[in-house]
Amino acid sequence: MRFEQSTCPECGGPPGAIEETMLVEQAIAFDEETDTWEYTGDYQDHAETLEPALDTEGRRTLLCSRDSLHTWPTHVAAEV
Ligand SMILES: [Zn+2]
Numbered sequence: 818m819r820f821e822q823s824t825c826p827e828c829g830g831p832p833g834a835i836e837e838t839m840l841v842e843q844a845i846a847f848d849e850e851t852d853t854w855e856y857t858g859d860y861q862d863h864a865e866t867l868e869p870a871l872d873t874e875g876r877r878t879l880l881c882s883r884d885s886l887h888t889w890p891t892h893v894a895a896e897v
Pocket residue numbers: 825826827828829830881882883884887
């Protein structure tokens with residue numbers, strides 16, 4: 818694919834990753850001491866649900882290959 822903005826606005830580097838979302842099942846268990854439900858730390862990924870995270874304008878978020886704290890939104894220019 819091609820992006821409308823394919824270079825980092827902070828340093829000019831190329832993108833190294835794209836943000837995506839995925840369904841994850843987090844296991845919980847009842848803790849009788851506190852009378853609450855708590856995360857156990859076990860989880861199961863559902864990779865078949867991976868899809869690009871889109872903002873309200875339909876843009877993807879790219880992460881800079883030089884510094885993953887550099888992120889920027891962009892539309893896909895073409896799905897080549
Ligand atoms: Zn950068």
